[in-house]
Amino acid sequence: MNIRSIVAAVMLSLCATTANAQQLQLSHxxxxxxxxxxxxxxxxELVQAKTDxxxxxxxxxxxxxxxxxxxxxxxxLGTIAFSANSQGTTSAVVPEIALLGLPFLFQSLNxxxxxxxxxxxxxxxxxxxxxxxxxxxxxxxxxxDTSNSKKPILVPADLAGMKIRTPPDPMTVDIFxxxxxxxxxxxxxxxxxxxxxxVVDGQENPLINIHSSKLHEVQPYISLTHHKYESTPLLxxxxxxxxxxxxxxxxxxxxxxxxxxxxxxxxxxQTVSLRGELEAEGIKFNEVDPAPFVEATQPVYEKxxxxxxxxxxEIVVAAKEAAGK
Numbered sequence: 001m002n003i004r005s006i007v008a009a010v011m012l013s014l015c016a017t018t019a020n021a022q023q024l025q026l027s028h029x030x031x032x033x034x035x036x037x038x039x040x041x042x043x044x045e046l047v048q049a050k051t052d053x054x055x056x057x058x059x060x061x062x063x064x065x066x067x068x069x070x071x072x073x074x075x076x077l078g079t080i081a082f083s084a085n086s087q088g089t090t091s092a093v094v095p096e097i098a099l100l101g102l103p104f105l106f107q108s109l110n111x112x113x114x115x116x117x118x119x120x121x122x123x124x125x126x127x128x129x130x131x132x133x134x135x136x137x138x139x140x141x142x143x144x145d146t147s148n149s150k151k152p153i154l155v156p157a158d159l160a161g162m163k164i165r166t167p168p169d170p171m172t173v174d175i176f177x178x179x180x181x182x183x184x185x186x187x188x189x190x191x192x193x194x195x196x197x198x199v200v201d202g203q204e205n206p207l208i209n210i211h212s213s214k215l216h217e218v219q220p221y222i223s224l225t226h227h228k229y230e231s232t233p234l235l236x237x238x239x240x241x242x243x244x245x246x247x248x249x250x251x252x253x254x255x256x257x258x259x260x261x262x263x264x265x266x267x268x269x270q271t272v273s274l275r276g277e278l279e280a281e282g283i284k285f286n287e288v289d290p291a292p293f294v295e296a297t298q299p300v301y302e303k304x305x306x307x308x309x310x311x312x313x314e315i316v317v318a319a320k321e322a323a324g325k
Contacts, residue, residue: 039263046255078239088169136256142206
């Protein structure tokens, strides 16, 4: 066989591999450069490599394939395979995941990761699977702070009557109701314009989301309330995941964990670095004394403990144990 024939055979083989690849979509709502976006792209690369090209993942960031709520619906129907989704939106179908956002539960990312990687994370994952969603890995979104266009938030009274955008997440709504604000749930994709037009006064997000979505352009004040933690569950449609071979299922899980390590690393690094970058752009930061905020949000624990008494207590104990390590 001459060189030209060999090249032609190789090209035909490559074309056949591409043609036979199963095309899968991954949806998320983050902007380019966000740890969620970078880890999603890494996940796609790893899945293709680990399955020898049998699976190919197309990543649709910035809600290209629909917002988080639409994506959850489509995953349960089996029309979208994967999503680096949000804790708040997922809680609409898996209420137990909201418990990871109990107010002031976690003081550090390491503490939250230790709890998610243990029995608590496994229990929430089992609840998700019962609703048609497979938790492939627990990625990080970060610990959330509060920004607004009016003034520094020093005590809960400073939030009185202030319209604060929250995710469509009952836990976050409960927290800001307890703090005296007027929580206003809306999709993340609508947030920048709502802030720019004054539809809402402020919002709450980790610094990584504030920065990558340029919310600081219309929010000069950031108060380091650290009021709750937010995971990024990397989810798979159970319908699609169950259709894969065991070999490819394992490859997908391995890719999710490896990409998750990148996600966590980036979230840790950017959580430290972004304050300085934002201050250099003129953002006014202020620390808060957490004590009055913790006291004001105790009724949130009482409400959620009445619904999930055993799981709330298990999470609280796990968080205390993780804090001591």
